[in-house]
Amino acid sequence: MQVFKIHHPYIASDLDEQPVVLAMGFFDGVHLGHQAVLTTARAVAEEQDLPLAVLTYNQHPSLVFKKQPQPFKYLIPLKQKLNLFEEFGVNRVFVVDFTSQLAALSPQEFVEQYMVGLHAQTVVAGFDHTFGPRETANMQTLPLLAEHRFEVVEVPRKMLVDEEASSTNIRKHLGQREVTAVNHLLGRIYTTDGVVVHGDARGRQMGFPTLNIVTPENELLPGDGVYVVEVLLNNQWYGGMAQIGYNVTFEANRAKTLEINLFGFHGEVYGEHVQIRWHQFLRLEAKFAGMDALTQQLLEDQKVSQAYLAQL
Known part of the structure; x- marks a missing residue:
């Protein structure tokens, strides 16, 4: 698995120009909801005979937008996240430094540079994925911004009985010592x-x-x-x-x-x-x-x- 570390603005010639199926998200925990995104993207990649790529970030985006308790706590470190990506058959990972400069991109600019620019033939992400302001940079607006240059696959909410597999719920259960519930939502x-x-x-x-x-x-x-x-x-x-x-x-x-x-x-x-x-x-x-x-x-x-x- 190739890992490309990207700091905005990046140099396009430093990256492989081969088309990919691109799964997007922060993937903290790589829980069952995230696994559904990766599994869907892998199936699309196999169908299209393309490499499976993941775009993720070096740190949580919220750190750029508001004051957070320090040190910020993650469900898994980046190294463990990369190991799990490899287990899911990911061929390459783009780890983008999330900075104020990156966050300043408009939704259209982000699409141009981090979807079209990374040669995505299909972009796969969860139903709640955003890549800018929630109102204008979401999975409903992405097909319009794509302008038929790549396909968009939205993965629905992953429910287990009556609870969503989400990083927020996992954090809540950890704080309440409910590790069996955590393990259920993680699938490990x-x-x-x-x-x-x-x-x-x-x-x-x-x-x-x-x-x-x-x-x-x-x-x-x-x-x-x-x-x-x-x-x-x-x-x-x-x-x-x-x-x-x-x-x-x-x-x-x-x-x-x-x-x-x-x-x-x-x-x-x-x-x-x-x-x-x-x-x-x-x-x-x-x-x-x-x-x-x-x-x-x-x-x-x-x-x-x-x-x-x-x-x-």
Whole structure:
């Protein structure tokens, strides 16, 4: 898969002139709604015997238009997004830097430069896709702006039971600790990254040694609590249980941490990069009377977690 990084204005001669089927969107999460766009575009590309291309952006467009909480949190980093595109059979990806200069393009100028200019024979996007002001740059106005130079395929809303597969809904469920609902809308297990660092080693004293994980500041974690997880460490997946919280049993006003107890793993792996699959919420963080009470709860958490993982 070829990846072209584009900063506006781009030099046309730097890009391949071969016609493509172009799927468009930010694709944060690459959830089932996004997958419907990619699947549709792939079918069109196969029918027309053309490469499948994706146009996406290096950062969320909202960062250009208004003040956002910093750091801005994404459902998946760009690297993971590109890996998923490749799994869907995408041949090339145009990653465009979303800047004020790009945002200043009129809808017609955007069509000329980023659809016609990228040699799209067919443009595929979701029903709610916009490429400028919502009133004038949407999937209903695009056929008029295309002026018969390329076809337009609009992919309808993807509903699961009574809920739309959307990044907004996934963010809401993550904040509410509903990771099973998140995984349902994604069509896969929600996965984040991290690096193993030193902690207080208190878990080891209780017989539950933990990996202390620092996660990228722009990746979105579920809400605070205890979860069933799997961790990819040194090319092997381990089951475990994770806590996002403040270790309130031992002292107040601690910084938030992510700690994971891996089942059947013992060893020092500081500095190793890991991936974390979030399977199920177990309970909220609680303050216990002491180490013994906490240990008893951890034994119960372990039992429930291992039973859940055994069913996978």
